[in-house]
Amino acid sequence: MKPLKPWQVVSSREIYSAPPWIHLSRQTVRLSDGRVVDDYHKIQLLDFAVIVAQTANGDILVERQYRHGLGRVALMLPAGALQNGEDAMAAAKRELLEETGYASDVWNFLGKFTANANYGCGTMHLFAARGVRKISTINSDDLEEMEILFMPPDELFTAICKGDMSALSSAAAIALATHPEISRLQKISSSKA
Amino acid sequence: MKPLKPWQVVSSREIYSAPPWIHLSRQTVRLSDGRVVDDYHKIQLLDFAVIVAQTANGDILVERQYRHGLGRVALMLPAGALQNGEDAMAAAKRELLEETGYASDVWNFLGKFTANANYGCGTMHLFAARGVRKISTINSDDLEEMEILFMPPDELFTAICKGDMSALSSAAAIALATHPEISRLQKISSSKA
Numbered sequence: 001m002k003p004l005k006p007w008q009v010v011s012s013r014e015i016y017s018a019p020p021w022i023h024l025s026r027q028t029v030r031l032s033d034g035r036v037v038d039d040y041h042k043i044q045l046l047d048f049a050v051i052v053a054q055t056a057n058g059d060i061l062v063e064r065q066y067r068h069g070l071g072r073v074a075l076m077l078p079a080g081a082l083q084n085g086e087d088a089m090a091a092a093k094r095e096l097l098e099e100t101g102y103a104s105d106v107w108n109f110l111g112k113f114t115a116n117a118n119y120g121c122g123t124m125h126l127f128a129a130r131g132v133r134k135i136s137t138i139n140s141d142d143l144e145e146m147e148i149l150f151m152p153p154d155e156l157f158t159a160i161c162k163g164d165m166s167a168l169s170s171a172a173a174i175a176l177a178t179h180p181e182i183s184r185l186q187k188i189s190s191s192k193a
Numbered sequence: 194m195k196p197l198k199p200w201q202v203v204s205s206r207e208i209y210s211a212p213p214w215i216h217l218s219r220q221t222v223r224l225s226d227g228r229v230v231d232d233y234h235k236i237q238l239l240d241f242a243v244i245v246a247q248t249a250n251g252d253i254l255v256e257r258q259y260r261h262g263l264g265r266v267a268l269m270l271p272a273g274a275l276q277n278g279e280d281a282m283a284a285a286k287r288e289l290l291e292e293t294g295y296a297s298d299v300w301n302f303l304g305k306f307t308a309n310a311n312y313g314c315g316t317m318h319l320f321a322a323r324g325v326r327k328i329s330t331i332n333s334d335d336l337e338e339m340e341i342l343f344m345p346p347d348e349l350f351t352a353i354c355k356g357d358m359s360a361l362s363s364a365a366a367i368a369l370a371t372h373p374e375i376s377r378l379q380k381i382s383s384s385k386a
Contacts, residue, residue: 001257001340002257002338002340004257004258004259004266004338004339004340005259005338006259006264006265006266007259007261015209016208016209016217018219018232018234021234022217022234022236022312024209024215024217026211029261031336031337032259032337032338033338035336037336039211040261041211041214041215042262043215043236043314045309045312064194064195064197065197066197066198066199066200066225067310067311068200068222068233068311069235069307069309069310069311069312069313069314070307070310071199072199073197073199074310076310111353111354111356111364112356112359113359113360113361113364113365114262114263114359114360114361115308115309115314115361116238116262116308116314116315116360116361116362117260117262117263117267117269117360117362117363118260118261118262119215119238119262120262121236121262121308121309121314122309124361143224143228143230144224144225145195145197145198145225145226146197147194147195147197153374154374157372157374157375157378158378160304160369160375161304161375161378161379161382162382163304163305166305166306166307167306167307167309167310168306168307168308168309168317168361168362168365169309169310169361170310171304171306171365171369172306172361172364172365172368172369175365175368175369175372175375176353176364176365176368178372178374179350179368179371179372180373181346181347181350181371182350182353182354182368185350185351185354186354189354189355
């Protein structure tokens with residue numbers, strides 16, 4: 001394999017900060033080939049957990065919401081930001097319970113993925129919860145109104161193809177968690193962990 | 194279905210701009226329930242095309258690169274920003290050719306997905322190209338050094354599960370384009386289009 005050197009951060013200047021949500025900075029970086037670029041941006045957003053929560057009969061818990069970043073009503077998976085220093089799985093369990101009132105005893109970590117390969121923009125931590133059941137009422141401070149639905153995977157695949165699940169993180173989570181070959185490998189690696 | 198009203202933008206103030214890449218603004222929005230929030234951020238990044246390019250024997254074209262947003266060397270799919278007013282498929286064809294020297298006569302649009310449901314952060318336009326062949330040399334102004342690899346889908350599924358394809362857009366593109374049920378539905382909808 002070709003050797004590939006990481007870039008080096010020569011200096012970094014904060015441009016804007018809205019803690020804890022957004023930190024925007026501009027870096028001077030030295031590239032692998034030695035060139036120096038003085039306007040490479042870093043956008044730090046909070047890491048977040050996304051949950052593919054299935055009932056005992058295989059239906060997936062979905063939230064129907066208007067989302068301002070999408071500019072439309074869409075189907076979303078339960079998700080939320082990791083709070084200061086919080087473990088990703090703890091955040092997934094907390095968010096599922098707060099947003100929906102549902103809980104599970106069977107959790108699997110399916111991987112983590114950074115939203116933007118140039119700027120960062122936060123990392124998604126993906127979890128599957130099986131056999132979810134309602135144990136409490138909703139206790140969320142989210143700004144969005146929402147409707148909770150339970151949909152069989154087939155209907156969600158159709159929704160993805162029709163553009164009704166237009167958030168990348170939700171569509172990616174469904175595709176990764178229900179992909180026969182990827183999910184088989186994920187099961188092997190989590191049984192080894 | 195529960196009626197869900199879109200939010201209304203009452204006012205918007207630009208905070209930072211690095212054209213054409215980044216526009217950060219802070220909005221005052223009126224929520225569905227009438228409450229007014231005066232610090233909702235919008236992060237406009239360029240839309241981008243991601244290409245799942247397969248050779249006649251089914252191997253997928255992958256770029257191995259150090260990516261600063263990930264902070265590591267990773268496997269990436271060919272991808273690039275839509276230039277001013279550019280059609281998404283034209284951008285996909287241009288980026289594949291510029292970055293890799295490869296072209297195809299068989300292109301399919303597999304959907305578009307917005308990177309962040311709160312802030313925006315750009316929309317990914319996903320394409321599949323089949324039977325790709327090399328027709329020119331690489332002609333890219335990307336900052337990254339890279340190595341081009343051809344990998345069977347099985348090896349990419351393993352790479353995703355090992356964390357070696359850690360960019361959300363690339364992992365999502367592989368999972369969506371190779372998901373047996375989602376890709377079957379995508380074929381039906383593109384044959385109707």
